[in-house]
Amino acid sequence: MSNFYELEVWKQCRVFRNDISTVSKTFPIEEKYKLVDQIKRSSRSTTANIAEGHGRYHFQENIQFCRQARGSLSETLDHLICALDEEYISKEEYLNFQKQYDYCLKLINGYIHFLQNQKDTDVNNKINEKDKKRKKDSDGLTHPT
Numbered sequence: 001m002s003n004f005y006e007l008e009v010w011k012q013c014r015v016f017r018n019d020i021s022t023v024s025k026t027f028p029i030e031e032k033y034k035l036v037d038q039i040k041r042s043s044r045s046t047t048a049n050i051a052e053g054h055g056r057y058h059f060q061e062n063i064q065f066c067r068q069a070r071g072s073l074s075e076t077l078d079h080l081i082c083a084l085d086e087e088y089i090s091k092e093e094y095l096n097f098q099k100q101y102d103y104c105l106k107l108i109n110g111y112i113h114f115l116q117n118q119k120d121t122d123v124n125n126k127i128n129e130k131d132k133k134r135k136k137d138s139d140g141l142t143h144p145t
Helices: 007-026 035-054 059-085 090-141
Strands: none
Touching: 007 035, 007 059, 007 090, 035 059, 035 090, 059 090
């Protein structure tokens, strides 16, 4: 994929982020610079890290940013638990967010697994190319100039 916003994982985390933003507007005004700020930042960090990792063009860096996104996603869930405990959201709302969280987590983990496989394939291809070159060189068929 050429753009991060084409990734299904980014799209679903975006939906989650937007739903978090909507519900946080219903929180008490005294939470504006506390829980509201924290929950918005962590949900925004999820999509931002996926996007930044995609822009790095190196599998390992992308994987690391996806791990950061996964951490931010978990942080967002913790903030939702706080909102539930403070009775800012209902149990039903929390359970709906939990489902979204679970789906986003599954997608992030799947994307990390995909990137790891791509990285491993890339490394193996490079090793095979070097082995072929060494074999050719040792056979005397081609010599570097």
